[in-house]
Amino acid sequence: MKQQSQWLLYSTQFTHLLNPDMFDSDYWQQRNGIVGSAQGRGTTYFVACEHEQWVLRHYYRGGLIGKLINDSYVFTGVANTRAIKEHLLLTQLQQWQLPAPRPIACRIKRKGLCYSADIISERINNAEDLYTRLLREPVSAALWQQIGKTIAAFHKRGVYHHDLNIHNILLDDNDKVWLIDFDQGAIKEGTHWQQDNMARLLRSFHKEKTKHPAIHWQDANWQLLEQSYQQALK
Structure with missing residues (x-):
């Protein structure tokens, strides 16, 4: 035994x-x-x-x-x-x-x-993942910008999210942005890994858009998120 x-x-x-x-x-x-x-x-x-x-x-x-x-x-x-x-x-x-x-x-x-x-x-109270929200309705430009700022706040601390995707971003009933599921996450040195992390997130948007063409996401939404992310990193 x-x-x-x-x-x-x-x-x-x-x-x-x-x-x-x-x-x-x-x-x-x-x-x-x-x-x-x-x-x-x-x-x-x-x-x-x-x-x-x-x-x-x-x-x-x-x-x-x-x-x-x-x-x-x-x-x-x-x-x-x-x-x-x-x-x-x-x-x-x-x-x-x-x-x-x-x-x-x-x-x-x-x-x-x-x-x-x-x-x-x-468990984050009164929250749903970004994927569920986007299946139901679009989100505002300000919220796309807040998502970018939130991810930047983690990255500025060196927090690597191994599985950063549309399902691991939560929005609560006050539209506060949360990140969940940090399995295989880590604190990393440098910045070389950050764009790979963002590229993973972008792939998840494209993946869900292919599966669900009616989902409320467009390339312009990503541009808002990415611009806000880059500004917050400075």
Whole structure:
């Protein structure tokens, strides 16, 4: 039998809720705590705890290897796990007061030479992703500019978002812009990576425009976003 170990990391304000079962959807199901879900590589659960709502996400691999291995990663130390890295990055973003979710907790489960992981983070109240908004209606020029400024605020701090795309930009009911899902994100030196990050975002707009020609996005919207981004970087 392969040796199994488990590590938990909690933000200090939530240590009174310490419970390894909180990383399993069954725990919340039994307490009628699941208030919603979203589908991606796997199911992300929105759960209610005390007076807050949280996001419970299991780490899944993407691409072809994800179909073979699914949610298993090579273990090279707790500090190198994806959940720990994301939790610590989110903690740093909070210290910089950047608009990203608060980290709540994460769990690492090692089995032999591999591990799987889960993370719980804050759910942004009354928010929807940019993709959903654009399917329904256009957004203002001022909001396109604000999206550019927000991304620039992260980049000026050296924050690399590995999967910057139309689905990982949230707009709340006050039109505040948030970035979410910092799996494989990092703090990087220099600026050489920034345009690649923006190019990834642009590709996601083109991809959704091809799939949904009626989506409310045009090249002129990107120009507003990009111009605002460049000005905010100065």
